[in-house]
Amino acid sequence: MLVLTRRVGETIKVGDDIEIEVLEVRPGIVRIGVRAPKSVRVLRSELVAEVASANAEAASAVDLAALAGLRPAPSPVVRAKR
Amino acid sequence: MIEQQSPPTINTPDGLPGFADLRSWELERSDPDAIFALLRSVERPGIGLLVAEPWALAPGYEPDLPDPDLCALGAQDANDVAVLVVANFDVERRQAWLNLAAPIVVHVRTGNARQMILDRQGWPLRHPVTLGA
Numbered sequence: 001m002l003v004l005t006r007r008v009g010e011t012i013k014v015g016d017d018i019e020i021e022v023l024e025v026r027p028g029i030v031r032i033g034v035r036a037p038k039s040v041r042v043l044r045s046e047l048v049a050e051v052a053s054a055n056a057e058a059a060s061a062v063d064l065a066a067l068a069g070l071r072p073a074p075s076p077v078v079r080a081k082r
Numbered sequence: 083m084i085e086q087q088s089p090p091t092i093n094t095p096d097g098l099p100g101f102a103d104l105r106s107w108e109l110e111r112s113d114p115d116a117i118f119a120l121l122r123s124v125e126r127p128g129i130g131l132l133v134a135e136p137w138a139l140a141p142g143y144e145p146d147l148p149d150p151d152l153c154a155l156g157a158q159d160a161n162d163v164a165v166l167v168v169a170n171f172d173v174e175r176r177q178a179w180l181n182l183a184a185p186i187v188v189h190v191r192t193g194n195a196r197q198m199i200l201d202r203q204g205w206p207l208r209h210p211v212t213l214g215a
Contacts, residue, residue, distance in 0.1 A: 041150040043199055051184040051199055052100030054207055058131050058168045058181070059101075077142035078182065080204030 092121065092188055096154070098197045099184070101129065107195075109133075117213075118169055118178075121186070133166040136180060139211050140167075145185055151198040155189050164188045168197075170208070179208040 004012060011021045017037050024031040034042050092107045106124035117139065122130040136143045145165065157163050166188065168181040182205035188195040 038149045039153045041148065041154075043201055047199055047201055048099055050207060051181070051197065054181050054184070055098060055100035055131065055168060055197075058170050059129050078140050078205075078209060079142055080144075 091124070092193055092195050094195050094197075096196060098131075098186070099199075104129065118171065119166075121166075132169040132171055133186060134169050134178075134180065136165060136167045136182065136185065139178070140180055140182060140209055143182055143205070145182070145198075145200055145205065146203055147185075147187060147198055148200070151187065151196050155187065155194055155196050156192065157187075157189050162189055162191065164190050176213045178211045178213060180211060181207055182209045183207045 006012065006022045008022050008025055011019050013019055018040060019035040021033040022030065023033050036042055090108055092109055094105055094107065097104055104123045104125050107121045108124060110120040110122055118132045118134050120130045121133045155163070166186045168186065170179040184197050184199045186195055186197045
């Protein structure tokens with residue numbers, strides 16, 4: 001792992017077209033800006049870990065026979081919490 | 083409907099979160115009208131994920147599929163893809179939970195799929211759905 005020291009407003013280039021900027025530093029928190037092409041996925045790592053553990057949970061004990069014939073009951077409209 | 087448009091085998095060239103090494107899956111349905119299908123690993127048949135098309139189960143679900151993921155899938159627009167969500171299911175309580183935060187998106191012509199993580203869109207990781215008979 002490369003370790004660098006940066007001040008607020010300073011940036012790091014990753015390859016030719018990704019730039020990472022330190023926006024704000026407070027005790028225990030760093031706000032970071034990432035400029036990257038639309039083809040590059042930028043995700044917080046813990047989000048990927050959450051989905052991985054949700055998948056593992058869903059993969060345990062599945063009984064397809066018990067699911068035959070089930071129909072959805074009317075359910076309330078979901079809305080995203082933005 | 084996915085059983086008509088996509089091949090029976092679904093490929094995940096980049097794996098799925100938690101199953102990074104699994105590349106090939108079969109979509110098994112107990113009957114054509116079943117709301118859940120089993121996405122069973124070809125490499126490890128003991129591993130399967132319950133999946134469902136979200137539209138009837140979660141009315142109002144409007145995932146904004148990220149460009150980088152669509153790019154990686156080779157999809158031009160929404161017509162190229164089918165959306166599935168991973169489900170957890172409690173048979174006795176007739177209760178299911180849908181992962182609306184990370185749909186599995188299948189390219190309907192190539193059969194390639196990615197699980198797309200929808201950051202900051204507010205869709206829940208466990209959306210409860212009660213099932214009728």
